[in-house]
Amino acid sequence: MHLDSSLRQRLWFQHLLFLLLFCLVIGLLAWLSARYPVRADWTASSRNTLSEASQALLTHLNGPIRVTAYVHDYSPFREGISRLIDRYRRYKPDITLALVNPDLLPDQVRELGISEDGALSVEYAGRRETLQHPGEQALTQILQRLSRSHDRLMLFLDGHGERKPQGIANYDLGAFGHELAKTGIQTRLLNLIAEPHIPSGADGLVIASPQTPLSSDEIRTVLNYVQRGGNLLWLLEPGELTSLQALAALLGVTVFPGVVVDADT
Structure with a gap:
């Protein structure tokens, strides 16, 4: 059975229109994902998501937070620290993280009382505290203390x-x-x-x-x-x-x- 030229043109046009619409939808989804990023935590007990208490605290912190991690170049703690701070950045983007080799700044390490590989120095509102063993609960507690002008x-x-x-x-x-x-x-x-x-x-x-x-x-x-x-x-x-x-x-x-x-x- 042979298709006449008009029918072939309609089929070709429909195929072209489908491709254009498909590309348009893909482009729109890509734009939306870049402008409105959405993350989902499917892990057991949502271990990659901050607790509600930590999220609530971050909403009340006005101003940037600066975190300095004193961690050796090939330390296994580097990745874990980066992931921890990224969890906080999801709710407060103006948190900065600097990874510093403590061997290059011995005087600063002594001044801050750094004694562990992977220790953090946390600065907020002109105040600073040191955290020897990073974790969500300990970091949130430090941010609570730094957010107050007095105990x-x-x-x-x-x-x-x-x-x-x-x-x-x-x-x-x-x-x-x-x-x-x-x-x-x-x-x-x-x-x-x-x-x-x-x-x-x-x-x-x-x-x-x-x-x-x-x-x-x-x-x-x-x-x-x-x-x-x-x-x-x-x-x-x-x-x-x-x-x-x-x-x-x-x-x-x-x-x-x-x-x-x-x-x-």
Whole structure:
């Protein structure tokens, strides 16, 4: 069967039109991918994506961040450090990374206290800290500290058998206090008998399970602090409120009998 010339022309035109449209679509996709890059992390537990806490912190950091990695030329840490910083750059493009051989700058290495291959010097807002063992959690904690013009102070009520933030006993909160310090939050004990006022410079008060009752003056001081808008973290043990019923009423807290059990722990 022979095709007449008009039919061949139509088929040829349709074929040409298809090729033109196909090239146009490919070109448009290439332009969109360059202008609006999209990345997907298909790894288990999304290990190539920053945590939500790190992402949230980066959105509040105004100004560039400069990271200097002191790593030898053929160190196995070079690639891992680059990948780590790239994860941060996805959410804050004005992060710069410089890879420096520490053998070429011995005086600078000593000045910064660099002792490990792959250590980082992180600069932000005119302040600088050194990170010996890079990782997301440690780097985000450094950025948290650098973002503050001064360290925050968290007071822990003391004098009634409370758990202590620097304590080493198994009932103390030593691990909690250590984590606070890593994020730039300093802790101090506050005995309201010896110091009857809560300092105005405190960023928060922690009541960590007092074992003996507070005096009426201490309770009044705590209530006044909360009513003025002070930050309070109240850690309750199962059982009695230990003279803090007025505080529970002020906060609208109702304590029910019983113990909550986490089946996963």
